[in-house]
Amino acid sequence: MSASPASALDAHIKVGLGGFDLDINLTVAAGQVVALLGPNGAGKTTALRALAGLRPLSGGHIRLQGDTLDDPDGNVFTPPEKRPIGVVFQDYLLFPHLSALDNVAFGPRRHGMAKAEARALAARWLDRMGLAEFVGRKPRHLSGGQAQRVALARALAVNPALLLLDEPLAALDARTRVDTRAELHHHLHDHPGATLIVTHDPLDAMMLADHLVVIEDGAIVQQGDAQTVTARPRTDYIARLVGLNLYQGTATATAVALPGGFILTTAQTHSGQVFVAFPPAAVSLHQNRPEGSPRNTWQATITGVHRHGDNLRIQLGGPLTTAADITPAAAAQLHLTPGQQIWAAVKATETHAYPAE
Amino acid sequence: MTSDTSIGTASRRVRSRRHGRSRIPLALLIPAVIGLAFLVMPLAGLLIRTPWATLPQRLAEPGILTALGLSLQTATLATVLCILFGVPLAWLLARAEFPGRRLVRALVTVPLVLPPVVGGVALLLVFGRRGLIGSWLDATFGITLPFTTAGVVLAEAFVAMPFLVIAVEGALRGADSRYEEAAATLGATRWATFTRVTLPLVAPGIAAGAVLCWARALGEFGATITFAGNFPGRTQTMPLAVYLALETDLQAAIVLSLILLTVSVAILAALRDKWIASP
Numbered sequence: 167m168s169a170s171p172a173s174a175l176d177a178h179i180k181v182g183l184g185g186f187d188l189d190i191n192l193t194v195a196a197g198q199v200v201a202l203l204g205p206n207g208a209g210k211t212t213a214l215r216a217l218a219g220l221r222p223l224s225g226g227h228i229r230l231q232g233d234t235l236d237d238p239d240g241n242v243f244t245p246p247e248k249r250p251i252g253v254v255f256q257d258y259l260l261f262p263h264l265s266a267l268d269n270v271a272f273g274p275r276r277h278g279m280a281k282a283e284a285r286a287l288a289a290r291w292l293d294r295m296g297l298a299e300f301v302g303r304k305p306r307h308l309s310g311g312q313a314q315r316v317a318l319a320r321a322l323a324v325n326p327a328l329l330l331l332d333e334p335l336a337a338l339d340a341r342t343r344v345d346t347r348a349e350l351h352h353h354l355h356d357h358p359g360a361t362l363i364v365t366h367d368p369l370d371a372m373m374l375a376d377h378l379v380v381i382e383d384g385a386i387v388q389q390g391d392a393q394t395v396t397a398r399p400r401t402d403y404i405a406r407l408v409g410l411n412l413y414q415g416t417a418t419a420t421a422v423a424l425p426g427g428f429i430l431t432t433a434q435t436h437s438g439q440v441f442v443a444f445p446p447a448a449v450s451l452h453q454n455r456p457e458g459s460p461r462n463t464w465q466a467t468i469t470g471v472h473r474h475g476d477n478l479r480i481q482l483g484g485p486l487t488t489a490a491d492i493t494p495a496a497a498a499q500l501h502l503t504p505g506q507q508i509w510a511a512v513k514a515t516e517t518h519a520y521p522a523e
Numbered sequence: 524m525t526s527d528t529s530i531g532t533a534s535r536r537v538r539s540r541r542h543g544r545s546r547i548p549l550a551l552l553i554p555a556v557i558g559l560a561f562l563v564m565p566l567a568g569l570l571i572r573t574p575w576a577t578l579p580q581r582l583a584e585p586g587i588l589t590a591l592g593l594s595l596q597t598a599t600l601a602t603v604l605c606i607l608f609g610v611p612l613a614w615l616l617a618r619a620e621f622p623g624r625r626l627v628r629a630l631v632t633v634p635l636v637l638p639p640v641v642g643g644v645a646l647l648l649v650f651g652r653r654g655l656i657g658s659w660l661d662a663t664f665g666i667t668l669p670f671t672t673a674g675v676v677l678a679e680a681f682v683a684m685p686f687l688v689i690a691v692e693g694a695l696r697g698a699d700s701r702y703e704e705a706a707a708t709l710g711a712t713r714w715a716t717f718t719r720v721t722l723p724l725v726a727p728g729i730a731a732g733a734v735l736c737w738a739r740a741l742g743e744f745g746a747t748i749t750f751a752g753n754f755p756g757r758t759q760t761m762p763l764a765v766y767l768a769l770e771t772d773l774q775a776a777i778v779l780s781l782i783l784l785t786v787s788v789a790i791l792a793a794l795r796d797k798w799i800a801s802p
Contacts, residue, residue: 246707273709
């Protein structure tokens with residue numbers, strides 16, 4: 167593998183974890199924002215720590231702007247303090263004994279900048295983050311959103327070639343999150359270097375990043391822009407994240423045979439291994455077997471009923487494990503209770519089939 | 524206003540009822556009171572037997588101030604020594620991975636369990652004129668440590684340093700080492716991380732350790748008298764003076780004890796407010 171000149175970061179990260187090995191290729195161009203998305207325990211944070219130099223690779227390489235930072239085979243390891251990398255940690259880790267200003271000035275000072283100059287630079291960064299009036303505050307007197315911005319300013323103040331963010335919004339409450347996400351988007355797209363965000367939140371990933379890399383159990387399962395990943399999920403994890411029912415089966419024309427023997431009818435014609443996806447809102451529930459337009463019908467058992475926005479999300483067991491969204495009015499009419507037998511239907515035109523290979 | 528008052532009364536009532544329900548068991552209360560009395564009564568006895576009438580004259584005696592000055596001076600110097608060498612030692616135990624770390628930690632705590640007199644003998648064997656290091660110091664630099672003020676400082680530091688090391692190591696282990704990782708990602712070398720991040724984070728722990736260390740050094744008797752002897756003005760610290768006075772003049776011993784008690788309590792109280800209060 168050779169680094170293309172456009173990519174700031176070219177990494178093949180191999181780290182042995184307890185049960186499995188993390189083994190992923192990552193390239194990030196200068197100015198690009200890539201999200202590393204995956205469930206907890208997938209190895210996301212380990213990848214970030216390896217890039218930052220807080221954990222050595224056991225194989226592969228990390229090259230940034232053409233410089234090799236870590237290469238176990240070549241016996242190269244650059245310690246974290248020598249890497250042109252900024253990190254925003256999950257709980258920010260602002261130094262509690264330093265003011266917001268001195269937290270941001272910390273990096274420039276360690277890079278040899280004079281004290282007055284570093285503090286002036288820090289003040290400019292905090293100003294850009296809209297925190298000019300909070301420069302003298304200690305971290306414990308900052309709100310979550312303010313601390314997040316100070317942490318971002320601190321990481322950016324060293325002008326990193328690669329900016330790493332570990333679950334940047336996870337520590338915030340829902341209200342602050344929306345505002346902070348918008349602001350973070352703005353700052354990340356101003357950053358001239360490469361940016362990698364590690365998150366388990368698909369919304370953060372899709373709103374903040376140009377390119378998503380989805381990992382599960384230490385390996386990449388899918389990557390692409392937000393639209394591709396959400397429209398054509400390839401694993402249950404992503405399907406669940408984007409709220410789709412997802413099945414894999416063997417297509418013969420419009421019929422897709424699932425491993426259990428159930429046959430789904432789709433609108434598109436395919437052959438071979440395919441994924442079939444449809445949203446929970448496409449599933450309708452009936453007391454009696456519905457008749458009419460070409461549709462898939464099957465008898466299911468209700469396994470759960472939850473609130474989902476304004477609707478109810480009904481979990482169905484049976485030949486297909488499916489989620490269905492229906493209105494409370496429809497639910498009242500059907501007297502839905504867990505354990506109940508019910509007919510489910512999905513129109514062929516509401517399903518979306520795409521090749522698995 | 525009225526509703527506030529009624530809420531206040533209600534909550535007070537609830538609290539008092541709760542209090543009544545969770546009464547302290549007598550099986551715990553009685554030994555606790557006995558324990559407290561055991562700790563406080565000797566101090567009270569000291570105050571009761573103090574010759575208050577002649578106290579001003581006795582305080583003016585030159586020997587007392589000399590011993591007090593020497594005690595404060597040597598205890599402070601010993602504490603400085605302990606911080607200088609003990610903090611790096613604590614850092615090594617808390618942060619560095621090396622073989623035999625458990626053994627090193629065990630060795631550090633030996634002076635805690637060693638009878639101070641034995642410590643003094645051991646110091647004599649190493650730093651005495653014929654000791655392993657002492658003979659070399661004497662031959663090369665003409666420095667002799669036993670029976671000097673420097674010897675007092677050395678004896679006190681030997682006995683008191685474990686208190687500091689243990690306190691600081693605990694503080695370092697309690698401090699979140701991820702701050703140090705954050706510092707590294709910002710370009711801080713390990714030394715810069717230590718001075719700029721680690722030390723400020725564990726400063727309260729170091730202060731607490733230093734106070735313990737200082738108090739232990741101030742009260743040091745056994746190792747001091749063995750290694751440094753009992754020369755007024757040079758090596759006779761307050762505890763030594765108390766012991767000596769006890770054989771000749773009980774009143775003087777009481778006065779000396781009272782001074783030592785007052786000074787140590789006053790300084791501990793002052794430091795506690797200034798340094799150890801949670802930030």
